[in-house]
Amino acid sequence: MDIDKIYREMPLKKIPWNYETPPDSLIELVESGKIIPCRTIDLGCGIGNYTIYIATKGFNVTGIDISTSAISIAKKKAKEKGVECNFLVGDIVSNIEDFKINFDFAYDWELLHHIFPEKRQKYVENVYKILNPKAKYLSVSFSEKDPCFGGQGKYRETPLGTVLYFSSEEELKNLFESYFKIIELKTIEIRGKPVPHIANYVFMERK
Numbered sequence: 001m002d003i004d005k006i007y008r009e010m011p012l013k014k015i016p017w018n019y020e021t022p023p024d025s026l027i028e029l030v031e032s033g034k035i036i037p038c039r040t041i042d043l044g045c046g047i048g049n050y051t052i053y054i055a056t057k058g059f060n061v062t063g064i065d066i067s068t069s070a071i072s073i074a075k076k077k078a079k080e081k082g083v084e085c086n087f088l089v090g091d092i093v094s095n096i097e098d099f100k101i102n103f104d105f106a107y108d109w110e111l112l113h114h115i116f117p118e119k120r121q122k123y124v125e126n127v128y129k130i131l132n133p134k135a136k137y138l139s140v141s142f143s144e145k146d147p148c149f150g151g152q153g154k155y156r157e158t159p160l161g162t163v164l165y166f167s168s169e170e171e172l173k174n175l176f177e178s179y180f181k182i183i184e185l186k187t188i189e190i191r192g193k194p195v196p197h198i199a200n201y202v203f204m205e206r207k
């Protein structure tokens, strides 16, 4: 399933991951002051809902997504709301030459489960490269503990036809720990349509 097609053809409210309001875990980091306004990158930003939220909190934020349709909706939305954000079309597992600045905070909200194990080494190297030392990074992606979303096992096909990779906490620890100091790794429940999902939450600091 081509994600760009979903953004082109599906009513935005029906897109299963698409919510205008930010998730509690991101709000908590921002409102608690654990992350203060800084140069930030929203990896796999979709139509920019959380990019826009974080910009309204005083962050200098760039959203990147592989889908040109998602980015064009994101730009339009930010303009309509009068919020300043940067948006880029790009594939985080290949091309990072377009990134002109280093960031102090990155988050991927539901991106990592789109990246299969054979590309994850490149992914983590790229995220490491675009962050400054001691930058913070939050990654939230589907957990293999989810009892039934998309079936069972590691690779699951969702009702939309996307195939996603469901990770364990151990895999994520192994993936990230050479590059990041793990501050908090836990299993959380996140919003979903029609039912919530089980996800891995990893909050880290770049080494």
Ligand SMILES: C[S@@+](CC[C@H](N)C(=O)[O-])C[C@H]1O[C@@H](n2cnc3c(N)ncnc32)[C@H](O)[C@@H]1O
Pocket (backbone or CB within 6 Å): 003, 004, 017, 018, 019, 043, 044, 045, 046, 047, 049, 064, 065, 066, 067, 070, 090, 091, 092, 093, 108, 109, 110, 111, 114, 115
């Ligand atoms: C489940 S959506 C989440 C979007 C957004 N974070 C949100 O929560 O609304 C995953 C997003 O990751 C994007 N994506 C998938 N693979 C990507 C890649 N290699 N590089 C950049 N974006 C990617 C998809 O186009 C999609 O918009």
